[in-house]
Amino acid sequence: MTTVQTIEIHGLSKRFGAVAAVSDLSFTVEPGRVTGFLGPNGAGKTTTLRMLLGLVKPTSGTATFGGTSYRQLRAPLSTVGTALEAASFHPGRSAHNHLAVYAAAAGIGRARVDTVLGQVGLADYAGRRVGGYSLGMRQRLGLAFALLGDPGVLVLDEPINGLDPEGIRWIRTLLRELAAEGRTVLVSSHLLSEVQQTVDRLIIIAGGRLVYEGGLDELDHSTQVVVDSPNRPALAAALLAAGAEPRETDAGLAVVGIDAARVGAVALSAGVPLSLLMVQHGGLENSFLELVGEGGRP
Numbered sequence: 001m002t003t004v005q006t007i008e009i010h011g012l013s014k015r016f017g018a019v020a021a022v023s024d025l026s027f028t029v030e031p032g033r034v035t036g037f038l039g040p041n042g043a044g045k046t047t048t049l050r051m052l053l054g055l056v057k058p059t060s061g062t063a064t065f066g067g068t069s070y071r072q073l074r075a076p077l078s079t080v081g082t083a084l085e086a087a088s089f090h091p092g093r094s095a096h097n098h099l100a101v102y103a104a105a106a107g108i109g110r111a112r113v114d115t116v117l118g119q120v121g122l123a124d125y126a127g128r129r130v131g132g133y134s135l136g137m138r139q140r141l142g143l144a145f146a147l148l149g150d151p152g153v154l155v156l157d158e159p160i161n162g163l164d165p166e167g168i169r170w171i172r173t174l175l176r177e178l179a180a181e182g183r184t185v186l187v188s189s190h191l192l193s194e195v196q197q198t199v200d201r202l203i204i205i206a207g208g209r210l211v212y213e214g215g216l217d218e219l220d221h222s223t224q225v226v227v228d229s230p231n232r233p234a235l236a237a238a239l240l241a242a243g244a245e246p247r248e249t250d251a252g253l254a255v256v257g258i259d260a261a262r263v264g265a266v267a268l269s270a271g272v273p274l275s276l277l278m279v280q281h282g283g284l285e286n287s288f289l290e291l292v293g294e295g296g297r298p
């Protein structure tokens, strides 16, 4: 593996005429973990990745690998592995032929072609025309191409899309292994459920803007405590006095921003008996949808 780099995005913007596809986006992607790049359709993910890979010129801002833009990299294929569009391979040529051409152009040994085809599970289909491949097989070929130069950074656009359940399990394991080897792995998706079990960290955009950067656990912020008492008014008064804002629900009083132990302690010191005390998680998906809003407009 060649040097591992951090992906650095600073004040990145792109306008297509009247459309602000990406607006003042800044984030970093660290080595050693799988980072999910999430957002609904049209959020600006592909445009951001294309700017990062030098395929689209930013209106302003920078996108680099440890300070060096993609076009300035000395050995791009061995520094950054990319899989942008699964369908962009020539249908008349075989997987082996495709990779052999790229390997020769980049000065990568021919043996590496068989290694990566084996790594993605295409060894038995390497001589077949890509035109006959399923979407899942083309995804695997895209990944083989990304891995060809044994790069320290991987940038993958929707790599899980089109895979069957076995393929999804396989790619999850592979991405985790690549990150565990110390590589920087960035994976885009428009579905949180698709990457939830794969990523350690999330970058979420909506309407071209950053709406969240952080871990999965912190994203699930919609946790509430539901509590009740035979003397509900006394419990509500005690919670109010403790600074909480209890809300009446069918199940009891719901409070946020205060944990269950503290709620129990408040009731005890007020001498209010409890009939119910439970923690309810709103769930990651709900938090995600709250952040991105309907149609990607938070």
Ligand SMILES: Nc1ncnc2c1ncn2[C@@H]1O[C@H](COP(=O)(O)OP(=O)(O)OP(=O)(O)O)[C@@H](O)[C@H]1O
Pocket: 016, 019, 020, 021, 039, 040, 041, 042, 043, 044, 045, 046, 047, 048, 190
């Ligand atoms: N070449 C282009 N010319 C004009 N508008 C564009 C161009 N490329 C992207 N856009 C617009 O920019 C916005 C962001 O698109 P982008 O493809 O980056 O989103 P995305 O998050 O990748 O969505 P998806 O998940 O559907 O691929 C959209 O409104 C899109 O229509």
